[in-house]
Amino acid sequence: MKALVLNGIGDRAQHLDRIGERIVQELRSLRWKTENLILRDIEIAPCMGCFGCWVQTPGVCLIDDAAREVTRKIIGSDLIVYLTPITFGGYSSELKKALDRSIGLISPFFTKINGEVHHRKRYAQAPKLLGVGVAHEPDEESARIFKTLIGRNAINMHNSADAACIVYEDQSATEIEEVVQAGLSELGVRS
């Protein structure tokens, strides 16, 4: 089984990379082939909102940069982990730059899911999604927004399962490991 960690931690918070490393260690201990993509080191241009990935080169973004490979890796995985500092309740710009460029993974055509309009699937199976938000301190509202965002993304991107967890900057490695393990258990990745 393959896992991909999309590490959206920015330049000024590199000390938080240890959280990504714990996630990778945990997944590898479960015998998952795991890749940790440090997005701040990858040049990805902003999505231009042209919909070329839907109607010009279906499934492939018109911009020829590293985002194409990131997108290929996302759909080639059984599990993706969004690791991000919780930024006003949402994702960091580093994580979001990759996600904005991945909408070619779904179809432009509309369908209804639970009475609400979304886009149809392009691929038969999309990976499970684990959101790991890093917070400086407890903030209920930001945590609520983050968990809702992960759930909404999972609907729109047709992830086969989703879970979200919050870790704190000052938590020990063991505490972080426990939170991540709980998230993986919720997804059925860990028994």
Next chain:
Amino acid sequence: MNSEGNRVLLLVGSPKAPGKSVSEALGSYVIEKMEARGWSSESIFIRASLQSDEGRAALLEGVKASDLIILSFPLYVDSLPAPVIRAMELISALCCKKNARLAVIANSGFPEAQHNKVAMSICQRFAHASGLEWVGGLALGMGGALSGQRLEEQGGMVGKIIKALDLAVDALVNGESVPDEAIRLMAKPLIPGWMYTTIGNFGWRREAKRHGVRKKLGDRPYQR
């Protein structure tokens, strides 16, 4: 409220070129109405401004000098476009003008305006983190039915939008929050939902045909 000397900044969150985005059309309408009420204004395109040190500096200066910031953006993957989040990260690290306020206009390509809800919450948290007073947001669905043309030139369909924006302007120039009636009007479907999705699905096929890929629309280029 005395409008003399008040300054409004429009931040356009769409990555599209000037004159091409719904975000700009909606935001510019508000700005023009506020200018007519004696406010001075500035418009900044976020994606372009982040491409250079000078652009970033101008963005931050613009924010620091404003009494009211209007952020108008398209919904991207349930949230704000990456460059807008980058701008927020930069802005939150500086001191905004005392008593400066933030209002937002979100537009989504889905028929239901409720898709914008998470993005609205993010904007509210951003305001809180940046010392800006949150004065509310307008959320629009069916953004795909609109264009980058001036709002007044987009026909009768946008009547409710114009009414919503007019109500918002009235409130904002008086130092009040975006009224509930404006929020309600903005969220009202422009056309029936089934019609929007039918036209939308037809539009995807037409565009694909134009590019010679009509039969490739369902391709899976990254299939394992």
